[in-house]
Amino acid sequence: MRCPFCASVDTQVKDSRVAEDGSYIKRRRFCTECGSRFTTFERVQLKEVMVKKSNGIVVPFEREKLLKSIKVACKKRPITDDRIEKIVNSIQRQLEASGEVEISSREIGVLVMDILSNLDIVAYIRFASVYYNFEKKDDFLKFIDTIKKEISALDENGDSEITGKTYNQCSIIPDFPVNLKRDEDLFNNEK
């Protein structure tokens, strides 16, 4: 493994650890040339997944890119790195097992939103606003309105049979980081 700092190929494995669920091996490496330390992960890849972007260009699936976009959405939310790793693993497995030659970036976005919407509403809205790339204010308001309706459908205990969301997940919506915060009426439950 080439050193990412000085490009020397003279690196050594100092320590190897298997993840608790056995899904990857983490190796601490050491560069004998410049003394840097870095970590590599070894995972099973069932097959190469190709992603078709919205502009039609097909590129290999990049796990790191997906991980980064979810991490950005989950920033400062109560979601551990470990949890995010598991989300990415689960999506990667689904993609590899799908049998499709190419998967659109749109489909991957839907998989992520499906998981985040049940995990943390703030992370979900952040991810969705990047995914939908709202250009018009109205489009964005329409999206928020949909979420508002889902929340309004909750019963007194905060449970919803429609969405499966809980009160705790919904009550954090006023933290929503976009300028809409002043429109708090949007989030008020009519009941």
Ligand SMILES: [Zn+2]
């Ligand atoms: Zn080095």
